């Protein structure tokens with residue numbers, strides 16, 4: 001049946017940076033890819049600041065990120081969303097999971113977990129030590145969600161079918177940390193679900209974050225977005241660009257050039273003559289020519305200066 005405007009699924013995408021520092025080229029890839037996917041399908045694009053990890057945050061970054069995006073020509077729908085304003089909702093969700101005996105208190109330290117000696121794509125795999133109760137003398141540190149026998153499968157828009165055994169890959173994972181902060185998987189899954197995000201487009205470095213997030217949405221009966229993981233930009237040493245690898249901040253005075261480079265990185269083959277044109281001309285070209293097909297199965301590629 002042909003879709004009429006009334007039956008067409010709305011598209012709602014988002015970009016959700018953590019304010020751990022200024023945006024860099026890797027952030028620009030995720031922002032540009034998610035923006036072009038949303039806008040070329042007539043969709044909305046929301047901006048969410050994932051500010052739930054104060055120990056890792058850089059003062060001022062939460063304000064600087066929207067400013068930088070604006071100067072790069074991004075236009076988001078509605079207000080900027082801040083995860084720091086959502087802790088009451090996260091608390092309520094955690095209580096629900098505990099009430100349904102799907103979450104439990106864990107007394108293990110990182111050292112205890114490392115001693116079990118198993119790691120997966122997201123780091124250490126929790127061996128289930130406290131699943132049936134804390135050992136005598138132990139107190140609850142973090143809260144974890146049960147993952148027994150959970151197999152997750154999803155059809156990634158760019159990477160194809162992804163399957164995993166959640167218990168083997170990650171184990172019962174943390175939803176509230178030992179320092180009392182809510183964990184990224186919990187906050188992201190709840191916020192994407194609650195705000196009706198239909199498509200999460202982000203870097204391939206977050207591919208293995210999708211199974212735990214889908215699982216939480218399933219437990220909480222929240223809507224599940226489609227996911228698409230874009231290639232990540234790596235430096236000359238093959239490391240993902242990040243604050244830890246000293247990725248240089250985006251330079252707003254070079255916005256048009258850096259946007260051109262992002263389009264080139266995303267395999268859009270922008271014409272050489274477009275490089276250095278005013279920003280709105282580069283955006284106009286990008287919106288008219290966006291084609292995600294070449295991104296299929298691409299996991300990483302060198303950043304322009306690598």
Ligand code: GLU
Pocket residue numbers: 015016017018050188201202206
């Ligand atoms: N805020 C996280 C980051 O910047 C994840 C964002 C996401 O889920 O897209 O790495």
